[in-house]
Amino acid sequence: xxxxxxxxxxxxxxxxxxxxxxxxxxxxxxxxxxxxxxxxxxxxxxxxxxxxxxxxxxxxxxxxxxxxxxxxxxxxxxxxxxxxxxxxxxxxxxxxxxxxxxxxxxxxxxxxxxxxxxxxxxxxxxxxxxxxxxxxxxxxxxxxxxxxxxxxxxxxxxxxxxxxxxxxxxxxxxxxxxxxxxxxxxxxxxxxxxxxxxxxxxxxxxxxxxxxxxxxxxxxxxxxxxxxxxxxxxxxxxxxxxxxxxxxxxxxxxxxxxxxxxxxxxxxxxxxxxxxxxxxxxxxxxxxxxxxxxxxxxxxxxxxxxxxxxxxxxxxxxxxxxxxxxxxxxxxxxxxxxxxxxxxxxxxxxxxxxxxxxxxxxxxxxxxxxxxxxxxxxxxxxxxxxxxxxxxxx
Amino acid sequence: xxxxxxxxxxxxxxxxxxxxxxxxxxxxxxxxxxxxxxxxxxxxxxxxxxxxxxxxxxxxxxxxxxxxxxxxxxxxxxxxxxxxxxxxxxxxxxxxxxxxxxxxxxxxxxxxxxxxxxxxxxxxxxxxxxxxxxxxxxxxxxxxxxxxxxxxxxxxxxxxxxxxxxxxxxxxxxxxxxxxxxxxxxxxxxxxxxxxxxxxxxxxxxxxxxxxxxxxxxxxxxxxxxxxxxxxxxxxxxxxxxxxxxxxxxxxxxxxxxxxxxxxxxxxxxxxxxxxxxxxxxxxxxxxxxxxxxxxxxxxxxxxxxxxxxxxxxxxxxxxxxxxxxxxxxxxxxxxxxxxxxxxxxxxxxxxxxxxxxxxxxxxxxxxxxxxxxxxxx
Numbered sequence: 001x002x003x004x005x006x007x008x009x010x011x012x013x014x015x016x017x018x019x020x021x022x023x024x025x026x027x028x029x030x031x032x033x034x035x036x037x038x039x040x041x042x043x044x045x046x047x048x049x050x051x052x053x054x055x056x057x058x059x060x061x062x063x064x065x066x067x068x069x070x071x072x073x074x075x076x077x078x079x080x081x082x083x084x085x086x087x088x089x090x091x092x093x094x095x096x097x098x099x100x101x102x103x104x105x106x107x108x109x110x111x112x113x114x115x116x117x118x119x120x121x122x123x124x125x126x127x128x129x130x131x132x133x134x135x136x137x138x139x140x141x142x143x144x145x146x147x148x149x150x151x152x153x154x155x156x157x158x159x160x161x162x163x164x165x166x167x168x169x170x171x172x173x174x175x176x177x178x179x180x181x182x183x184x185x186x187x188x189x190x191x192x193x194x195x196x197x198x199x200x201x202x203x204x205x206x207x208x209x210x211x212x213x214x215x216x217x218x219x220x221x222x223x224x225x226x227x228x229x230x231x232x233x234x235x236x237x238x239x240x241x242x243x244x245x246x247x248x249x250x251x252x253x254x255x256x257x258x259x260x261x262x263x264x265x266x267x268x269x270x271x272x273x274x275x276x277x278x279x280x281x282x283x284x285x286x287x288x289x290x291x292x293x294x295x296x297x298x299x300x301x302x303x304x305x306x307x308x309x310x311x312x313x314x315x316x317x318x319x320x321x322x323x324x325x326x327x328x329x330x331x332x333x334x335x336x337x338x339x340x341x342x343x344x345x346x347x348x349x350x351x352x353x354x355x356x357x358x359x360x361x362x363x364x365x366x367x368x369x370x371x372x373x374x375x376x377x378x379x380x381x382x383x384x385x386x387x388x389x390x391x392x393x394x
Numbered sequence: 395x396x397x398x399x400x401x402x403x404x405x406x407x408x409x410x411x412x413x414x415x416x417x418x419x420x421x422x423x424x425x426x427x428x429x430x431x432x433x434x435x436x437x438x439x440x441x442x443x444x445x446x447x448x449x450x451x452x453x454x455x456x457x458x459x460x461x462x463x464x465x466x467x468x469x470x471x472x473x474x475x476x477x478x479x480x481x482x483x484x485x486x487x488x489x490x491x492x493x494x495x496x497x498x499x500x501x502x503x504x505x506x507x508x509x510x511x512x513x514x515x516x517x518x519x520x521x522x523x524x525x526x527x528x529x530x531x532x533x534x535x536x537x538x539x540x541x542x543x544x545x546x547x548x549x550x551x552x553x554x555x556x557x558x559x560x561x562x563x564x565x566x567x568x569x570x571x572x573x574x575x576x577x578x579x580x581x582x583x584x585x586x587x588x589x590x591x592x593x594x595x596x597x598x599x600x601x602x603x604x605x606x607x608x609x610x611x612x613x614x615x616x617x618x619x620x621x622x623x624x625x626x627x628x629x630x631x632x633x634x635x636x637x638x639x640x641x642x643x644x645x646x647x648x649x650x651x652x653x654x655x656x657x658x659x660x661x662x663x664x665x666x667x668x669x670x671x672x673x674x675x676x677x678x679x680x681x682x683x684x685x686x687x688x689x690x691x692x693x694x695x696x697x698x699x700x701x702x703x704x705x706x707x708x709x710x711x712x713x714x715x716x717x718x719x720x721x722x723x724x725x726x727x728x729x730x731x732x733x734x735x736x737x738x739x740x741x742x743x744x745x746x747x748x749x750x751x752x753x754x755x756x757x758x759x760x761x762x763x764x765x766x767x768x769x770x771x772x
Contacts, residue, residue, distance in 0.1 A: 027659050031418075034652040038645050045641075068488060106455045108620050119455075173454050173618070205454065206616075265425070265645060269652075272421030275414040276656050282410055283663060331644070 006300050010308035013291060014284075015315060021287050025316055028280040028374060031273035032320030032367040033327065038269055040328040040363045042262030044353040045337055049258055052351035053251030056135050056188035057244040059220040064213040064230065066238045069250065071104055074209040079236055083213045086233075088226030090216040092131060099215035100126035100133075103198050105205055109170065112162030120157060122172070122194045124201030132216050133185070136195075141166045141181030146197035149174075152181035156191035156351070170194070174204045187352065189247075214243065270370050277374025281313050285382045292382055293390025305382050310375035317371025321364045328363075329355060397684075401692050404664065415660045416699045419747075422653040423704025423740055424711065429642040430736045431712050444624050446598035447504070448605050450591040453620040457587035458612075460580075462619070465611055466591055471604040474594045476504035479587065481579055483545035483552060485535055492531065492545060493571045494552075496579035504592050507564050508573075514539075514558020518575065525554035527572040529561045534570075550582075567717045593621070650743070657751035661693045665755035672759050673767035686756045693752040694745075701744040705737055 018025050064083050067073030075083070084097040091097055103124040111118040127146070130136060144150035151170065153161065169176035177196070185191050202208065217223055220242075227240040241249075285292070292305055332353045405412045450466070452458045460477070467475055478497035484490050495501065499515050502508060510526055518524040527537060537543060537556050545552045554574060562568040580586065593608070595601045605621035612619045665672070672685055680688075709732050 023659055024663060027656055030652055030655045034648040038648050041644070042641075072482075108453065171453075173616070205456070268421060268425055268428075269649065272418045272425075272649075273652070275418030275421070276652070279411055279414045279418070279656070279660065282414070 003301065003303060006304035007307040007311075010295055010300055010304040011311045013295070014288065014308040014312045017288065017291070018312065018316075021284055024280050024283045024287075028273075028277045028313065028316040028371060029320040029323060031276035032317045032370050033324035035266060035269040035273045035370065036321045036324030036363040036367050037328045037331075039262060039266030039366055040325060040355060040359055041332055041353070042258070042265055043359045043362060044328070044332055044355045046255060046258035046262050047356060047359060048337065048351045048353040050251060050255045051354055052188055053255070054188075054244060054247045056133070056185045056190055057247040059223075059242055059244050060217050061132070061243040062215055062217055062223055062226060062240045063243050063246050064215070064238050064240045065211075065246075070212045073211050075101070075211070075213060075238060076209055079238065080210055080213055082233065082236060083230060083238065084215065086215075086226055086229045088217050088222035088229070090218045092128070096128060097215065098128050098131045099213060100129040101198060101210040101213045102126065102129075103202055103205075103207065103209075104211045105172075105201060107170065107172065107194075109161055111160050118160075120161070120194060121192070122151065122196065122201065123190075124196055124198030126198055129195075132214060133190075135185045135188075136183055136190070137185075139182045139184050141179075144180055144196050147200055149177045149200060150180045151177050151194050151196040152183050153179055154191040154193050154195070155182055155184040156189075157194075158182055172201075172204050189351075266366060270366050273370045274373045277313065277317070277370050278377055279374075280316070281309060281374045281378030282381060284312065285309060285378045285385075288382075289385055289390045292385050293387045296385075297387050297391065302383050306376075306379040309379040309382050310372065313371040313375030313378070314368055317367045317374075318364070320371075321367035324367070325355075325360055325363055397688055397691060400688060401695060404668070404692055405695060408664070411660060411664070412696065415656060415696055416703065418656050419653055419697060419700025420703035420707065422649050422656075423701045423744070424708045425649050425704075426646065426740055426743060427705045427708025427732055427736060428712060428715055429646055430739065431708070431732055432715065433639060433642050434733060434736065435716065444594075444598075446595050446601060447624040448591075448593040448595060448601060448608070448621045449624050450593060450608060450619050450621045451589070453609075453618040456617060457585070457589055458591070458617045458619060460576075460586050460588050462588075462591065462612065466593065466608055469604060469607050469611065471595050471597065471600050471607070472593050473596045474500065474504050475591055476500040477576075477588045477591045478573075479576060479579060479583075479585075480589045481547060481552070481574075483547040485543070485545055490535070491570070493569075494525070494545065494579070495571060495573050496576040497573060498576055501573060501592075502560075504594050508560050508562055510558050510560040514560075517557035518573070521555055521557050522575055522578050523553060523555050524557035525572050525574045526558040526560050527556060528568060528570060529559050530566075530568070531570045531572060532556070532559055552579075552582075591619075650747075654747060654750060657693065657697065657747055658754070660696070661689065661751045662755050664692070665689060665759060669759075669762065669767045672762060673764045676762065676764050677768075682760055685759055689756045689759065690748065690752045693748045697744040697748045697751070698741070701740050705732065705740050708732060 063070070064075070065073040066075045066079070080101040084099045084101075089097045089099060105122045105124075106119045107122055109118065109120050126132075130143075138152070139155055141152070144152055149172075166179055166181070168179050170179065171177075183191075183195065198210065202210075215226070217226060223240070223242055230236055230238055230240050295305060296302075332355060336352050450458075457479070463475060463477060466472060476497065478495040478501060481494040481496055483492055483494055485492055499519060502510060502515060514526055518526055525543070532538070535543075539556050539558060541556045543554050543556065545554065554572075560573060576588075593604070595604045601623050605623065608621045609619050675685060675688075676682075712732055
């Protein structure tokens with residue numbers, strides 16, 4: 001109890017004198033703030049990407065592929081029928097399987113931000129696509145009418161394709177198709193696609209094979225039954241995967257790259273900030289020499305002195321963390337980033353950055369770690385101050 | 395007493411402070427070196443990619459008939475045309491993919507960044523099933539010239555005879571590929587189509603015009619073309635690698651701000667501690683300028699030491715980072731070393747840092763009232 005009182009008293013004295021050493025104290029604050037700001041921003045981008053890549057996927061949907069990824073996979077019309085009739089697939093009230101056989105094409109369109117051509121994905125979907133993906137909703141305009149050479153554009157790329165307003169046209173092999181609507185899916189990679197109906201798209205490209213079939217399962221637990229039925233059918237050479245698992249796997253290489261970059265940058269900056277923190281706390285101990293010697297002289301224990309130094313460092317580090325988080329939040333608020341995701345072809349995706357509690361906590365831990373490192377070494381130095389020498393006027 | 399003796403003495407007055415400062419500046423310069431090199435790698439892909447080359451693809455991602463070749467060659471301004479079809483195969487396991495470019499020897503004269511000995515090209519011409527593989531691929535799979543290897547492409551097995559090794563000096567981490575005869579691949583696939591035409595134009599200033607002429611030629615065919623200058627082609631790929639540039643720039647600003655703060659603070663604190671000493675120096679006849687120079691050189695020593703250590707570590711670290719970037723895309727080339735330009739701009743940054751950090755303390759010393767300063771000591 002006595003110890004705690006001593007710690008409280010010594011820490012109070014230390015913190016009260018911080019304003020007198022404002023300049024050096026700010027070094028720790030700025031150091032941790034910049035580290036935390038960079039770390040949080042980079043992690044927010046990584047998280048935003050992973051979230052976008054996996055967001056609209058659902059465990060009660062399964063994607064069936066005839067290859068490693070959707071772009072290189074092909075499934076024949078006959079196989080599509082068999083897949084949709086497999087056990088475990090949910091049906092509409094009228095008895096239609098809730099499933100969509102889809103086809104992918106990529107087309108070059110001018111990115112209005114860079115003025116350069118970039119490749120975008122056009123996805124042809126089946127007639128039950130909306131029942132399968134209730135998250136698709138219109139933001140503007142109307143849905144395409146199958147067979148009428150119309151497309152709708154995802155909200156995620158709308159801005160990048162500045163020219164692509166309602167009523168404008170995109171060039172496909174058989175001529176211009178009209179943009180009749182803009183859709184959203186509540187985030188996710190699909191918002192970076194252009195949608196139309198599969199049969200029109202296939203006849204335009206003279207193709208007869210689909211890329212994938214996505215089905216809604218009666219319940220997530222029906223996946224095993226569905227998957228086994230496809231695997232045991234000797235006519236089919238396809239594999240079924242839960243939709244969420246598929247998208248997680250596809251996004252992993254880039255997620256990992258972004259996360260490694262975030263932690264790499266954060267760690268290097270933290271390492272630099274530790275030296276700044278050491279400077280601050282050594283200087284703080286120097287400035288408090290007389291005070292520390294006095295405390296020791298009147299019977300304060302070593303632990304009280306150590307605690308006062310370390311706690312001061314932690315308080316400054318935490319202030320830095322708050323400042324850094326605030327800076328990152330101001331910079332990132334509403335920001336979007338775009339990148340490519342390789343799913344066989346390069347798919348352009350645009351996503352929002354996300355600062356969640358987990359990221360903030362990571363930032364705070366980095367800041368406190370930096371401060372603690374600085375504080376502990378300086379505290380050891382503080383213990384070496386001899387009472388006699390410290391009390392002398394310097 | 396020379397200035398250097400004084401500077402050394404002052405810097406070692408508080409050795410831990412000097413060491414911590416240099417260390418934290420070194421980390422800042424390490425980041426500077428790494429981030430600038432990453433930027434340079436992305437930038438170089440655009441700048442270095444040949445402005446006199448056009449990449450032609452089928453507008454809608456399909457393939458083009460090889461018969462286009464003679465029509466493209468006749469377009470005014472076209473100097474040379476290479477082309478290739480793609481065979482995406484794998485060796486033993488789907489997890490070991492290998493992209494095989496089915497082409498002709500013209501490939502090596504148009505795409506000059508790929509180096510292979512003339513004898514390998516000659517063997518490729520005389521060996522229908524010949525395969526020239528990238529050096530890193532040969533190493534990974536343990537292949538040697540003279541080996542016969544089987545690659546899988548779905549149910550099909552392709553047999554190749556390795557006749558040579560190709561290297562890509564501008565990107566040591568180039569993604570895996572190999573080159574074979576178009577005649578061999580197409581005899582089996584019987585498609586008569588190619589994935590890319592690569593055109594070298596006679597005059598790079600007319601490249602855009604030539605690209606338009608070619609696209610117009612096939613605009614109404616069943617396989618319209620899309621011709622892009624290679625710089626634009628790789629530029630769009632690089633722009634899409636995430637807003638890398640914007641990100642690295644923001645990080646640099648944050649780092650520079652922190653470094654500036656650390657340096658300013660240290661110089662300021664060290665000057666304040668020595669107010670009386672400066673007064674003594676002035677009394678001894680040191681001129682204003684000499685004292686300013688003393689403070690400036692002290693700050694310079696800190697910054698340059700930090701820069702030297704940081705950039706040296708960056709040089710070593712970039713070896714690994716560069717390799718990671720090279721694997722991202724064949725269009726981004728890295729040399730695995732920091733360029734002289736980056737080192738110079740790092741030193742420039744050190745000078746700027748010195749100037750800003752020393753300015754305020756130097757100014758306060760210049761205004762120093764000697765009598766007042768000496769009284770503090772007494």
